[in-house]
Amino acid sequence: MYDDESLALDPVAVAPGRPASLVPGTPGPDRTADRPAPPAPWVRRLVIAALILAAVNLRPAITSLGALLKEVRDGLGMSGTMAGLLTSVPAACFALFGFAAPRLARRFGPGAVVCAGMVAIASGLVLRPLSGSTPVFLVTSALALGGIAVSNVLMPVIVKRYFPDRVGTVTGIYSMALSLGTAVAAAVTVPLTDAMGGNWRLGLGMWAVLAVVAIVPWLPLVRDRSGQRPAARAGTAPEPAAGEHGRITRSRTARMLAWYFGLQGTAAYVTMGWMPQIFRDAGLSAGKAGLLLGVTMVIAVPLSFVLPPLAARMGSQGAIVVVLAVFQVAGFAGLWTAPAAAPWLWAVLLGVANCAFPLVLTMIGMRSRSGAGVVRLSAFAQSTGYLISIPGPILVGTLNQVSGGWGLPMALMILLVVPQVLCGMLAGRNRQIEDEL
Template identity: 60%
Template sequence: MTTTSAEPRTAVKIRPLAVVGLVLVAINLRPAVTSLGPVLAEVRASLGMSAAVAGLLTSVPAVCFAVVGSTAPLLARRWGTGGVIALGTTALALGLAVRPFAGGTGSFLALTALALAGIALANVLLPVVVKQRFPDRVGAMTGLYSVALNLGASTAAAVTVPLTAGVFGGDWRLGLGVWAVIAAAALPAWILLARDRTPSRTAPSRIAPVAEGGAVLQLRREPIAWALAVYFGLQSTAAYVIMGWLPQIFRDAGLSARTAGLLFAVTALLGVPLSFALSALAGRLPRQSGVAVLIGLFGVAGYVGLWADPAAAPWLWVVLLGVANCSFPLVLTMIALRGRDAATVSRLSAFAQSTGYLLSVPGPIVVGVLYDHTGSWRIPLALLALLMVPQMVAGVLAGRDRQIG
C-alpha cells in the first residue's frame, strides 16, 4: 500500500531506526555493573574498599534506578522519550569513561552513580518505546531488547578480565573504561529519534498525563501495580547480588578470576535465547503466573547448589541461575501488558521500577555485611534462596489477566 501522508511515511522510515536504537541502548544497560564484578577484587585492593562498601557499591544501581527512574515520565513529557534516552545514554558514556580514573572510593561511587542514572532513564522508558512504536509486537520487541541486554551483560562479564590481563597489561582501569566506547555508539540513533515526534499513529512521542474519569490515575491504589513492584524489587535484589558477588563466590571457592568471569557470563548468556522466547511466549499468554513460579524454582535450585558447594558443579549452578534471571524480561513484558496504552505503561513502568529498585536497595548491602562478618557465603545464599518464595508469590499476583488504565 502506498502511503499518502507525511506521518505514515515518517513512521515507516523511523521504525527500523527505533529497532536499532532499542538494541544498541539495551546492550549498554548492564556492562556498567557486569564488567565490575570480575575485577572487583582488584578494584577493592586499589581503592582500599571493604566488603561492606563493596556491598554498597552493588546497591548503587538500585538507588539510582529508584530515584532517577521515577523522574523519567516527567522528563519524557517535557523532552519526549527519545530525548530522555539520549540524555541518559550521554550520562552513561561519560560516567563509564571517567569512573576508572577516580582517585578514591567516594568519587568512584559518584561516577558509578552518574552512569547508572543514565541507565535508569532508559530502563523505565524502553517499555514505553515498545508500546509506542510497536503496539502490535510488545512481546517480540521486549524479547529482542532483552536479548541485546543479556548479550551486553554476558560479553562484559566474559571479556573484561581477558581484556584487562591481555590487551591492557593488567590495568583494570582501562578494562573498565573501554565500555564507555560501546555506550557512546548508541547515542547517534537516539539523537535522531529524539527529533521525531510522530512514532506511530497509535501513540504520541511525548507522554501525556494519564487520566481516568478526569482524575490522574493513582497507581498506588492498584494491587497489580504493587505486585509488579514487589516482583521487580525481589528479582532485582537477586540480580544485583549475583552481578556484584557471583564471581567472588567462585573465586573464594578456589576458581580462577578468568573462570569465575566466564561462569558469571553464562548466567547472562543464557538469557540471549531464553529472553526472546520467554517474552514472545509470555506476550501471548493471558496469565504469566505459572511462568513466574517456574522461574523461581530454578532460582531456588541454583542458590541451594551454591550453598552446598560452589565448586562441585559450578556450570550447573550458573545454568540454573541463568534461567532464574529470566524474571527480568518476564516482568518487563508484564509491565507492558498490564497497561492499556503507552501513557499508562510509562507510569506503571516508572512506579514498578522505582519502587521495586527501592525495595531492593538493602539486599546487596546485607549480603556484603553478612559475608564480612561471617567470612562465608552460606548465610547470604540461604537468604537469597528464601527470598525466592515471596518473589514467586508476587509473580503469581502480577501475572493475573488484569489491565490498568
C-alpha cells in the same frame, strides 16, 4: 495486544471518577483526528537499531565491575560492607532517576531522554576509571547508572509507542540484546584487562566506546513525534495518564509488579555482584569466575527472545514465575553447598532464573491499555522495585563479612524466593491497572 489508542482513557467523565470511554453505551468524541501518526517504516527500523544498541549498554557498567570487584576493592581499599554498598548503587540510582523519567519524557520526549541517557553512560564510564577514591568512584558510577536508569524505564514506553501491536516480540529483541551485552561484559572484561597489563581502570573504561556508538541512532529520534497524538505534539492536552482517575499505588497489580520487580532484581544484583567473588573464594581463578558470570548472562540471550512473546500470548504469567523460581532456588543452593563442585551448573541455573527480568518487562507492557498507562506503570514498578532491591546486596556483603562464609547469605536469598513467587503470581494475572483505578 491492545491497540494503544482505541482503549485510551477519554478525558470527559460522565460519572464521578469514571471516564466516558469506560461507560457502556456512552458515545465518545470522534477520535479520527486524535489517532497517532503511524511511524514511517524507516523510523521503525531505526528505532529497532537504537533499542538494540541501547540495550547492549544497559549492563556492562555493572557486570564489568562485578568481574573486577576484587581488584577494585584492593585498589580503593574497600571493606566488605562498602563493596556491598557499591553493588547496591545501581538499584539506588535506578530508583532515584527512574522516578524522574516520566516527567522528563513528557517535557522532552522519550527519544531525547534516552539519547541523553546514552551520553551519561558514556561519560560515567570514561570518568569512573580515573577515580582515586571510593567516594569519587561512587559518584562517577552514579552518572553512568543514572543514564541507565532513565533508559530502563523508557524502554517499554518506546516499544509501546512505536510497536503497540508487537510489544512481546520487540521486548524480546531488546531483552535479548540486554542479556547479550551483560554476558559479553562479564565474560571478556577479565581477559581484556589481562591483555592490557592487568590494569583494572582500563578494563572498566573500555566499555565507554560501546556507549558512544549507542548515541548515534538516537540522535535522529530526539525530535521525532511519531506515534504521538497530534494534540500532544502541538502542546495542547496530552494523553491522560492511567493514574489521573486514581493514584497508581491503589492498583494491587501495580504494587505486586513493583514487589516482583524488586525481589527478582535483588537476586539478579546479588548474582551479578557477588557470584564471581563466591567462585573465587571457592578456589576458582578470576578469569574462570568472570567466564562463569558470562555464562549466566548468555543463557538469558535466547531465552529473553523467546520468553516475552510466549508470556504475551498467555492469559496469566504465574506458571512462568514459578518455573523461574525453581531454577533460582537450585542455583543459590548450589552456591551455598558446593560452589566449586559444579560451577557451570550453578551458572546455568541462575542464568535461567535471571529471565524474570524480561518477564516483568513484558508484564508491564501488558498490564495497561494505554501508552500513558505504561509510562506511569513502568516508572512506578521499576523505580519502586529498585528501591526494594537496594538492601539485598548490602546485606549479603555484610553477612559474608560477619559469618566468614557464603552459607548465611545464600540462605537469605533462598528465603526471599517465597515472597517473590507470591508477588509474581499476583502481578501475572490477566488484568489492567485501569480497571483497578
